[in-house]
Amino acid sequence: MPESPEVQVLVEFLDQQTVGRTLDDVDVLEFRAIKTRTAPPTGLVGRTLTGAGRHGKHVALSLDDGTHLVVSLGRHGWVRWRPAGSDDAAPADEPPALAEFGLAGGDRFEVTDAGSWVSLGLFVVDDALAVPAIAKLGPDPAAPEYSAADLDVALGGRRKQVKAVLQEQESIAGIGNAYSDEILHLAKISPVVHAAVLDDAARQRLYEATVATVRGAIDARRGIPIDRLKAAKVEAMRVHGRAGEACPVCGDTIGEFTFSGAAAQYCPTCQTGGVQL
Incomplete structure (x- = not known):
């Protein structure tokens, strides 16, 4: 996508x-x-x-x-x-x-x-x-004015899995299955935890990871021919699409689960306290 x-x-x-x-x-x-x-x-x-x-x-x-x-x-x-x-x-x-x-x-x-x-x-x-x-689009993390307050509004006190919130275009514009996996891995947050239970420290990590992932990917893709952009995206993924491979941070095996009809990936050690989803 x-x-x-x-x-x-x-x-x-x-x-x-x-x-x-x-x-x-x-x-x-x-x-x-x-x-x-x-x-x-x-x-x-x-x-x-x-x-x-x-x-x-x-x-x-x-x-x-x-x-x-x-x-x-x-x-x-x-x-x-x-x-x-x-x-x-x-x-x-x-x-x-x-x-x-x-x-x-x-x-x-x-x-x-x-x-x-x-x-x-x-x-x-x-x-x-x-x-x-x-x-209906929500604020865009690529925009320079995107703030931690914008993410807080999206998360609110919602009893909804944080991965789903990241992909919800009405809350946060432009993120799909792949980059939501990458963001959550960088933030060290479980994809299935509900937004409502994230404490202030986790919300700050999520904000920083969202901005760094989206803006960093834009910078990294510039100069690549448009017919190569999709392949470059796949090559750059740390966890998304890497089920069965070693986590580049801790070396644990990257796991996979089904989310909204699509496959999603995560690191059990970095994100879920060793729990397999």
């Missing part, structure tokens, strides 16, 4: 490559991806791109008429860049394009979705906040 560090670097790339360029052609190949049927992406032909921004895990491209093309990446969505003159056919091992956007000069970009169902969404709106998922 795309998460804020990789999406931030993707947005920075798109901002660098597309601003000031006109959309010469738009071809939607999977119409289920269109979420604003009265304002389809094909209506953007002839418009000039003026900027790219990120809202949580969503990409928002602004245009010269004041509208925004919002790409909600969903569970498996991404963007593929196709330089002018590149082969029209995508490699067989890459996910299919759901829509293609041709730019003046011959470059184009494609939005892709690798899932068995269409999770990616395309919106053409006057304001990115018109997209319901964006309107």
Whole structure:
């Protein structure tokens, strides 16, 4: 699943490559991806791109008429860049394009979705906040103004597992399954403990780990080609996706459990007092 560090670097790339360029052609190949049927992406032909921004895990491209093309990446969505003159056919091992956007000069970009169902969404709106998922987003740990008080609001006195809170977009924007595992490992907090029982010291560790993990990952991904960002994310994980391997901190075997239908990883020694989840 795309998460804020990789999406931030993707947005920075798109901002660098597309601003000031006109959309010469738009071809939607999977119409289920269109979420604003009265304002389809094909209506953007002839418009000039003026900027790219990120809202949580969503990409928002602004245009010269004041509208925004919002790409909600969903569970498996991404963007593929196709330089002018590149082969029209995508490699067989890459996910299919759901829509293609041709730019003046011959470059184009494609939005892709690798899932068995269409999770990616395309919106053409006057304001990115018109997209319901964006309107509901909580504060973003990548933002310089994000504070420990913001995290305290998200945690509150809730009888909800802290891993679930970290992934709850309405409370904290941009974090998914992978980075929540990494944050909790760095903070030395069990993923299944309820937010309500965290003391002040644990909340401070969680805040520091959240900010360090998200911002550190953004810095580490900059300069990596966008088609390598997902692989770079996987390679950088300390515990997520590392079940059965040695914890890089204490050497214990990293454990795994199922959380909301997905596999999550943790270190029993660092996080759960030796208890296997």
